[in-house]
Amino acid sequence: MTGKVDDLGRAAAVVREPVRGGASQKILTLFSLVQFAGLLLLGLLLLAPLLYGSRYVVYLGTLLALQATLAVSLNIVMGYAGQFALAHAAFYGFGAYASAIFIRDYDMTFWSSLPPTACLAAALAAAVGYPSMRFTGGIHFALITFAFGELLRLVAANLHGLTGGPQGMQLSYAPVPVLGIDFGSARGMYYLAAGVLALSMIIAKLIRRSGFGRSLLAIREDEVLAASLGIDVTAHKVAAFSIASVIAAMAGAVYGPFVGFVSPEMMSASDSISVVGMLIVGGIGTTSGPIIGTLVFVGLPELLRVAKLYRLVVLGLIIVVTVLFVPKGLAGLFGRMIPTGPQRGR
Amino acid sequence: MLRLEGISHRFGGLEVLRNIDFSVSERELIGLIGPNGAGKTTLFNVITGFVHPFAGKVHLRGKDVTGYPAHRLVRLGLARTFQGARVFANMSIAECLAVARRKRAADAMRAAELDEILGLLDLEKYMSDQASSLPSGLIRLLGIAMALSTGARLLLLDEPAAGLSAEETEVLQRSIRRLNQIGVTIVVVDHNLQFVMGLVSRAIVLDAGRLIADGPPHAVTAEPHVIEAYIGGSDLAED
Amino acid sequence: MLDFVQTSIDGLMVGGLYATVALGITLVFGLVGILNFAHGQSVMLGAYVTFFVVSAGYPFWLGALFAAIAMGLFGALLERAVFRRTLGDPLAGLAVSLGIIMIVENLAAAAFSPDPRFVDPPVSGSVQIGPLILSSQRLLVLFVSVVLIGGFNLFLQRATLGKAIRAMAQSREGAALVGVRVPMISRAIFTIGSALAGAAGALYASLFAITPYMGATPLTKGFILAALGGLGSVPGAIAAGFLLGLAESFGSRYLSASFRDGYGFIILIFALLFLPTGLFGAGKARV
Numbered sequence: 001m002t003g004k005v006d007d008l009g010r011a012a013a014v015v016r017e018p019v020r021g022g023a024s025q026k027i028l029t030l031f032s033l034v035q036f037a038g039l040l041l042l043g044l045l046l047l048a049p050l051l052y053g054s055r056y057v058v059y060l061g062t063l064l065a066l067q068a069t070l071a072v073s074l075n076i077v078m079g080y081a082g083q084f085a086l087a088h089a090a091f092y093g094f095g096a097y098a099s100a101i102f103i104r105d106y107d108m109t110f111w112s113s114l115p116p117t118a119c120l121a122a123a124l125a126a127a128v129g130y131p132s133m134r135f136t137g138g139i140h141f142a143l144i145t146f147a148f149g150e151l152l153r154l155v156a157a158n159l160h161g162l163t164g165g166p167q168g169m170q171l172s173y174a175p176v177p178v179l180g181i182d183f184g185s186a187r188g189m190y191y192l193a194a195g196v197l198a199l200s201m202i203i204a205k206l207i208r209r210s211g212f213g214r215s216l217l218a219i220r221e222d223e224v225l226a227a228s229l230g231i232d233v234t235a236h237k238v239a240a241f242s243i244a245s246v247i248a249a250m251a252g253a254v255y256g257p258f259v260g261f262v263s264p265e266m267m268s269a270s271d272s273i274s275v276v277g278m279l280i281v282g283g284i285g286t287t288s289g290p291i292i293g294t295l296v297f298v299g300l301p302e303l304l305r306v307a308k309l310y311r312l313v314v315l316g317l318i319i320v321v322t323v324l325f326v327p328k329g330l331a332g333l334f335g336r337m338i339p340t341g342p343q344r345g346r
Numbered sequence: 347m348l349r350l351e352g353i354s355h356r357f358g359g360l361e362v363l364r365n366i367d368f369s370v371s372e373r374e375l376i377g378l379i380g381p382n383g384a385g386k387t388t389l390f391n392v393i394t395g396f397v398h399p400f401a402g403k404v405h406l407r408g409k410d411v412t413g414y415p416a417h418r419l420v421r422l423g424l425a426r427t428f429q430g431a432r433v434f435a436n437m438s439i440a441e442c443l444a445v446a447r448r449k450r451a452a453d454a455m456r457a458a459e460l461d462e463i464l465g466l467l468d469l470e471k472y473m474s475d476q477a478s479s480l481p482s483g484l485i486r487l488l489g490i491a492m493a494l495s496t497g498a499r500l501l502l503l504d505e506p507a508a509g510l511s512a513e514e515t516e517v518l519q520r521s522i523r524r525l526n527q528i529g530v531t532i533v534v535v536d537h538n539l540q541f542v543m544g545l546v547s548r549a550i551v552l553d554a555g556r557l558i559a560d561g562p563p564h565a566v567t568a569e570p571h572v573i574e575a576y577i578g579g580s581d582l583a584e585d
Numbered sequence: 586m587l588d589f590v591q592t593s594i595d596g597l598m599v600g601g602l603y604a605t606v607a608l609g610i611t612l613v614f615g616l617v618g619i620l621n622f623a624h625g626q627s628v629m630l631g632a633y634v635t636f637f638v639v640s641a642g643y644p645f646w647l648g649a650l651f652a653a654i655a656m657g658l659f660g661a662l663l664e665r666a667v668f669r670r671t672l673g674d675p676l677a678g679l680a681v682s683l684g685i686i687m688i689v690e691n692l693a694a695a696a697f698s699p700d701p702r703f704v705d706p707p708v709s710g711s712v713q714i715g716p717l718i719l720s721s722q723r724l725l726v727l728f729v730s731v732v733l734i735g736g737f738n739l740f741l742q743r744a745t746l747g748k749a750i751r752a753m754a755q756s757r758e759g760a761a762l763v764g765v766r767v768p769m770i771s772r773a774i775f776t777i778g779s780a781l782a783g784a785a786g787a788l789y790a791s792l793f794a795i796t797p798y799m800g801a802t803p804l805t806k807g808f809i810l811a812a813l814g815g816l817g818s819v820p821g822a823i824a825a826g827f828l829l830g831l832a833e834s835f836g837s838r839y840l841s842a843s844f845r846d847g848y849g850f851i852i853l854i855f856a857l858l859f860l861p862t863g864l865f866g867a868g869k870a871r872v
Contacts, residue, residue, distance in 0.1 A: 214441065214444060214445050215445060217445075218437075221434045221435065221437065222432070225434065226445070227416045227417050228394070228416050228417075228420070228425070229417075229445060229492060229493070229495075229496055230417050230496045231445075232418075
């Protein structure tokens, strides 16, 4: 595992320098090959459950799809807009809890619980994002989201009546069959999770190619300059954050019935930081970065049965090392915005 | 087009702008000058929406825009550049301009006009290069092109000539003149008197927060207060 | 009335704990410019150190002392090995500290197991003052945190190092000009801040359960306080600490106990909405 990460890291670090000359072109091609390989691997992994059907493969595929959705959605606010959002796991958990509570207390079905959950998540994100994203520099936002993530976790642990307290809630519902597909079965859950991932990747791509996305990248580069060119910086940042958080909440809503259980544990700071870490390793702001990060940090350890604790320690180490040693510091971590040389689908 | 009425501002207890009044008409090419510390930068920031003035009003095309944030002003047709070369370093020229072009002012220039301007600034051949790879003279022009791509009709330039070679300065001067000729209203703030005075048709002079002169360059430089302001300060030499 | 006093004392006690943690944060961010999110880990590790010392049969105060010293060293280590390199880039420091949280928190969970541990408080029972019945342990915690804070202030006023720190708070360049060795002071600030957090950890241990994940709450509260009190301002952090403790105490008692941790957050959000220059002074522009 270390070898692969090293290669990725080295390739990534090299490519982040300005590209001149033939040798660099080769490395660029290597990097794009790696990206391609990453996407291919993901594709295989996602298709595998269709082919193999063994329970474990299906389980792994579903888990990976959900984790990758988290990474892809965080990429929208962190990769494109350049803001450190440290509450992503909290929104994930929020989606699971909210959906479960709507189903239990308001007599909704899985599907009908999704829109109100999404709206609530968006409202929360806007309420937290607006006051803190008005300021340049990103520190306020990082601080507020960190505090908010903690707050959500504590609220979930303390509101025994509503959320079942620290033990969490057992969930015994399943998504109602739609179009003849039983999403409640293991395979069905897998399709659902894969669908959510696909949807989030499409949204991310659409944003990337749109004027909105270009404005986000501009904001990431230089907020003040962006403002002087007519971009409403705060509105854009809050929008990106809201979109990312809603997607995370939707993934959470799927996670609930998938594991049959929801608890405050899934909203810990460690989990939020993990998603950030996956992005840092895979390449913030790139298209395949979140996928690679997920594969390396969730896929591999699962396959190798590495305990979650050790995986997180290694991730922490990688974050520290990457941030300290990447050239150009933190700015160098953010993926290059334009390809120099042949057009690639970034 | 732009009218300032009684603009005053203070930082802490220090009054940096005192009761500034002036108007800018369409198609004018104006210079805002004054010794160091006269308040030019603050006034610039007030006009462009980066500072909310303590007192007074700013009118843009008859509309009271006092306190509007910068991005709203851009949508109303006012744009600015920054001191030094401020562009999106990691983006290509084409992308830089594309970012700016998203927001169009209410009476935005038609695409053809915009293309003419860009042709003027002669950036065509560099379109897909990374912005940071340009020489500094061209980066200044890119900054101006970006500001104009927003569709703005009123352009405020912040020290565009600082740190440029004689040759680059001349190119800049010509470009600004051409832009003005095709209809862009321009206000230039700069320390380089030779640059500004050779360029503009009207000069506004600030000293210690007050407006002390307003007229054609040759008349203004002959005025005793102006001379005194500069000799009292340290700003007579060009960069 | 009784209730009111009881609630106030509770609030002050918790506030004292928060303030002790916040002191380290406000100094490190205010003076050295580093956003160290791993500060909470010093609290957590301090609590564990205390636990192990006490489990080995030694008295509580020894455990607390060890905790402070061990965490002081930990802080110095972090500064030298890691944060020295991220000076000038607060977001990089933030990112790095996130990594450190991951490493420390999960190593602790692996080494100590996630099960909560408990330490027998050094004093037990309650004290009766007039009609009030107050828990002795809580009073002790309040007393100790006040002593720590007071001691720290004394240090700032009297000791050479303390004065150097104050000089740096006024002006970094000015301090350097008069011969203050800024890098050394930065390391000292990290060390002291971390030691304070370690001591706070010991106090936490005497009152609450110890888990590897307990660092997040003091960290969050600490940052809120540091921000609200003004960065680099010791009196600000202290005042904010006690006020937050009181707010939480009264909020839980008279409004809702479940939302206890939310009160600080709400205050923070309101502060953000109404402060035009943000929490960190003039440095941040609004867009």
